[in-house]
Amino acid sequence: MKRFFMLVLLVFTFLQMSNAVVAGEAKPLAEDPVIEARLKAMSQELRCLVCQNTTLADSSAPLAEDLRKEIREQLRAGKTDKEVIDYLVARYGDFVRYRPPVNNETALLWFGPFLILIIGGFVLYRVLKKHAGNDEIQGEDA
Amino acid sequence: MSRMAKFLIPLALFLIAVGFLFKGLFLDPHEVPSPLVGKPAPVFQAPILSEAGKTFNSADMKGKVWLLNVWASWCGACKDEHPVLMEMAKTNKIATYGLDYKDTDADAQAVLLAQGNPYKATFTDVEGKIGIDYGVYGVPETYVIDKAGVIRYKQIGPITDEILLTKIVPLLKELEK
């Protein structure tokens, strides 16, 4: 039984190999996988301007394709991620970045939720203290 | 009353939000203002449509006030804008240059032939490279560039008669001074 199984496996492997001779290996669309990975990571945080609610990575709009091409070329020319993003922001504004910059204007956005958490926690603690301490709570506020 | 004060906080927050929402009704979230306004227009060289072999250099425009209208034969809104551009060329004598964006020369020429040519000259940007430099994200778009080569205004979407009269014409008058 075991031997039969091995045989089947061998035949299968052989078929697979012969198949592989006819069939080519699929080629990546990109020439340089390292640059492609950087492009991918970067373009996932950039907004497609035409369709507006898709990332540059996932959009198939022509402008998105052009921009990806442009980014690819710039990366190939040795620019850093930051330089490329600055290049895009200079042309399209902060609108292209899905990760808004942290500055005075966006402080509330970035830190507001944590502020709610801290204030909420503090208020809850105080109210709980009041609750735990006072036996005649029922009439206290009524 | 002071007791009530803290319970009015949710209402106050809500009303502030309503204020912003109301304002938001009159804003267009699709319009992305260009950070290039007030900055020097990117310099480019491009082939001139229908003049084979000739190249236009935008640096040559120093000292002139001009409009750069980005358009394409495949763009629907450009057809709506076309009569306004014709009007501008005829009556207002505005120096409008076309940038034919991601298009074929044959298609672009066919359109200009059929509908009239409002441009002093049209340059071609087959690859869309100049478009990227100018931050074009939809056609038509129009840039007003002053004598020093600084972008003073960007119109996203077609120029309408109203925009022409209320924004572009007054601006040009001021810039020509």
Added chain:
Amino acid sequence: MIPEIGHFALILAFCFAIVQGIFPLYGVWKNQSGLMNLAVPAARAQFFFIAVAFICLDYSFYANDFSVLYVASNSNSHMPLAYRLAALWGGHEGSMLLWVSILAVWTIAVTLFVKDLPETFRVRLIAVMGLVSIGFLAFVIFTSNPFERLIPAALDGRDLNPLLQDPGMVFHPPVLYMGYVGFSVAFAFAIAALLDGRLDIAWARWTRPWTTAAWVFLTLGIAFGSKWAYYELGWGGWWFWDAVENASFMPWLVGTALIHSLAVTEKRDAFKVWTVLLSISAFSLSLLGTFLVRSGVLTSVHAFATDPGRGLFILIYLVVVIGGALLLFAFRAPSVGLGEKFDVVSRESMLLSNNVVLVAAAGSVLLGTMYPLLMDALGAGKISVGPPYFDAVFVAIMAPGLFLMGLGPLAKWKKASLPEIGTRLKLAGVISVVSALLIPFAMGKITLMTAVGVFLGVWVVSTTLILLRNRIKTRQAASANLLENIKGIPLAFYGMLLAHFGIGVFILGVTLVKGFESEQDLRMEVNDVAKVGNLAFQFKGVQELPGPNYLSSKGTFSVSSNGKEISVLHPEKRFYPVQGSVMTEADIDAGVIKDKYVSLGEPLENGAWSVRIYIKPFVQWIWMGAILMALGGILALADRRYRIVNKKAAKEAQDAQEAFEA
């Protein structure tokens, strides 16, 4: 004729909504039982006429009546019948009709199940539902009439947006709206209680099942939507933090908080002001979501035809409904008592800490959604707030909450001891830390994100299981009959366990797919093979096939594992001639461990195609988790203390429950 009947029915429904909303309230005020008694029949009449309108509109879709503008804009005679019928909610006008229809369904449910409530309270409750309905019916009739005629009639319709021609369209919107609109019941309970001056344990107990029911629908609705996006959009994303997604997620977060604070209020008569505020907020966020989607103030993938006039209408409505509710709240809240005593460390305090976390999380979603609008309104420029923001802020806020989720259910009511909880959870802690190190390692790489995510997921799952074991053990001490003991635990408790378990499963799914998914962009000629790990994808070519209302380029891929074919996938590229649009239909071999996801790109030269192949490990756990959460909610609803046959039985059930839990 049929559309006119529908339109007329809608106007009649509007009239009955006015009767239902205004007369009974006046009746309660003046103590006139005649007017009070109008509430229920008016609600029924309203429901009837909305149903007539709904049926008339769907009949027009069924009959391909392209003399109705809305049908002509959203349907086509070549569309399959199921999609034609679902196209009713494919556009703005019809989806608003769906909105009011679902509100009417909830209203009818309320009239059927609240017979035992005190009369004034019950009448006010139904009247508030009527008031909510008035605004939306007016909105439909005056700004968004779906029955408007198109003269001359169109020869054929403009087709439904091909993105929406999907089975997801049949289920996702109605279920989502059931959730969204369902919070109107908790809202109406809150307003009726504020008007009645009876914010008490009974009010909390009545509100609970309605809140849970709406929450179950919302959970399922959001999960359906996410699943739909996953296979329909062709790039394997399942959540984008899009404005519309956020609009449904905020009520979910606040609704989840509400379920937990209701537990405290029902138990201790405490935190009533907070609970009532949450009840108002959950529905307010639903309404805000409706505004954000319909008014066009935000960009979204779910583009409804937008128009500032409609936006203004909804905004005024928001001011009246939410503003009125919050004003009433401000008047009544100061006189509400604090309730019973409990300790700083107790089940109660744990439940309320969960509220702080969930509200802060909802705050981050709200801020992220509204901030671009805020900046723009202040003239501070345009920004985008997208996934990187939410992944950072939302996740950072939720993480401590998820940790607390493990502790909370083990804490005793009234007074708990942290060291004791600690001892009980030692095992769960060890299991979680070990998994956090081992699982990412086994899958290839450890990052902070995957380690923390796996830790939290396993933590939630294991603490839940320990909780179950403890519960059974406690009962075993009293009697040795294991089966009896398992059966004796109330369903609500199992519901809680299951929902929490679902959260754990969900977290694991999210963490593992985010940490270990892979994507390949390939150029494939016919018979080319793409190897991904031990999988091989062979491209067998593309066939041109006609569909009912589209042309399909259907690819065939044979997927094999170690040389053995395990599945055949047919991703498609569809061209819809009516709207001239191209859709990508990915094909997925879904599995518990991983999904194999193939999507067809563009044709290249020599019969080659660009192809995207994704491997998405554990992605299905995301939706399994959501379904478990919803099932948990359903179990809680099935608990006998909500199956109120009569007041006495309910009271007995409640007493038994309390005696048990004490």
